[in-house]
Amino acid sequence: MKAIVISEAGGPEVLRLRERLTARPGPREILVDVRAAGVNFFDVGVRRGRAAEVPGAEGAGVVVETGEGVHEFATGDRVAWLTIDTHGSYAEQIVLPVGNVVPVPDAIDDETAAAVLVQGLTAHHHCTVCHPVQPGDVTLVHAAAGGVGLLLTQMIKARGGTVIGLVSRPEKVEVATAAGADHVVVSTGDAFVEPVLELTDGEGVHAVFDGAGGPTFSASLEVLRTHGTLVFYGPLIGDVPTIAMNEIPRSTRLTYGTLPDHIRAHEDFTTYTAELFAMVARGELVVRIGGRYPLAEAARAHADIESRTTTGKLLLIP
Numbered sequence: 001m002k003a004i005v006i007s008e009a010g011g012p013e014v015l016r017l018r019e020r021l022t023a024r025p026g027p028r029e030i031l032v033d034v035r036a037a038g039v040n041f042f043d044v045g046v047r048r049g050r051a052a053e054v055p056g057a058e059g060a061g062v063v064v065e066t067g068e069g070v071h072e073f074a075t076g077d078r079v080a081w082l083t084i085d086t087h088g089s090y091a092e093q094i095v096l097p098v099g100n101v102v103p104v105p106d107a108i109d110d111e112t113a114a115a116v117l118v119q120g121l122t123a124h125h126h127c128t129v130c131h132p133v134q135p136g137d138v139t140l141v142h143a144a145a146g147g148v149g150l151l152l153t154q155m156i157k158a159r160g161g162t163v164i165g166l167v168s169r170p171e172k173v174e175v176a177t178a179a180g181a182d183h184v185v186v187s188t189g190d191a192f193v194e195p196v197l198e199l200t201d202g203e204g205v206h207a208v209f210d211g212a213g214g215p216t217f218s219a220s221l222e223v224l225r226t227h228g229t230l231v232f233y234g235p236l237i238g239d240v241p242t243i244a245m246n247e248i249p250r251s252t253r254l255t256y257g258t259l260p261d262h263i264r265a266h267e268d269f270t271t272y273t274a275e276l277f278a279m280v281a282r283g284e285l286v287v288r289i290g291g292r293y294p295l296a297e298a299a300r301a302h303a304d305i306e307s308r309t310t311t312g313k314l315l316l317i318p
Contacts (some may be wrong), residue, residue, distance in 0.1 A: 003091035003316070004298045009050040009258070012299040015219040017089075020054075023095045023159055025067035032079060036114035037089040039293075039301045039307060039314040040147075045285065047302065049240060055298075056089025057318075058082050059114035060104060070098055078104040080113040082121075082269065084260060090298055092318040099266045102273045109283040115287045115313035116151070120276045122233070123152040124264035127159060130255045131229040135160030140196055140208040140223060144181055144215065145172035145311040146219040147290070148233075152209055153179045154285050165198055166192050166212075168308055175288070175311045190219035204250075210234055217241035225252040233257055288312030 005018040021081045025031045037059040046055045062081040063073050073079060081089070081101045084094050088094050133156050134172040137277045141156070144165025153163045157180040167173055173184045185195045196202060204225035210216055213234035218241070220230050221222035230252060232241075248254060263269045279285035290312030293301040 001092040002295065003054045003088075004056075004316075005053055006047055006050050006055060006228040009048055012047070014050075015047065015055075015299040015302060017296045017298075021111075022093055024093050025032075025070075027068045028070060028098050029067040030063050030070055030073055030079070030098060030101065030227040031065040031103075032059075032081070032094055032096060032178055034059050034063050034089065034092055034094055034108040034318050035061040037091075037295075037316040037318070038114050038118055039298075039316060040303060041305060042118070043090075044302060044306060045252050052087035054088045054090055056087055057084045058114060058117040059089040060093075060110045061096070064093070072098050073101065073103070074307065078110070078113075080117055080273070082117055082263070085117075090295065090316055092295065100269075102270050103119050104263070105277050105281065108277050110169040111289055111292075111315055111317075112280060112287045113277075114315060115147075115289060116276050116285075118275065119147040119313065120151050120271055120285070121262060122257075122259050123148050123155055123280055124272055124276065125257050125259060126231045126233070127152060127155050129262065130257040131209075131253075133159040133161040133207070136255060137206040138164070138200055140164045140166065140192075140205045140210075140211045140220070141181070142166045142175040142212045142220075143168075144179070144184065145246070146211075147288075147313045148211055148278055149209075150179045150288055150312060151285065153181050158279075158284055159288050161206075164196055164205065164237070173233075179286070179288075189196065189215055190222075192216075193219050200225070204228060207231060214241045217243075221249055221254075224250060224252045227252065229253040229255065231255055231257055240249070290314055290318050294318075 165176040295318040
């Protein structure tokens, strides 16, 4: 089978399609034909540090073989998975422990199943645990036209919140608005402070969801109201901000939400994923596919996601 192999740490050009032996599933493992694999900015960090030989933390596909002791799945079952620690989804086939796998309902297509896992569960964590959004909360969502931002916007609206969405380019305004953002601000760097404070009559927002990284950290704190919450999830790669405790303004709360903390057990994974799938099936959550790439063009997908010009979710289709 073919897979994308990281030959060395570096830019997108180090992602190369290679032939590899198909592994056989061991006890409590399954072999899956990959129908779609999600591309995440997290994968860029994996590539730059060569943290895995084959990248890719999520996907969806069909079971082709089961190992000893597998009772939850059978050949032909449609499944989705997370492999945040082991990666390996940029491939035609993958062997998975059953604990990393969930069934995909008939109402959910393969591309949607692959697209909603990492970003959907991340958004779910941020607005239900890191800052449980209440009716009437005014929130600021960075990268509101991106994969996490679009899902987060919809979830916040479903919980009765107001969304001010930040986008980097004028052409992304319509995308964020279609997802339900009440206001959309075009901004780069820290230029959003004045318009956000103006929109909130100087009070600031109840919560900021900032995945933009170090350059926006201080400005995100500046637009919070007293006792507001900064949900920060940006420093996967690049600058990591630092701040002294006595520099945190207005008694605000600061949290760094990570996906593994949200799905600490398989029961969490199955419960939250089933919730996401149900929201999609009911039409309450629309998953926007921003780009589909052949597996061989993984390098182009990485170049595009790093350019910050994409919207929605990028997928590799083996």
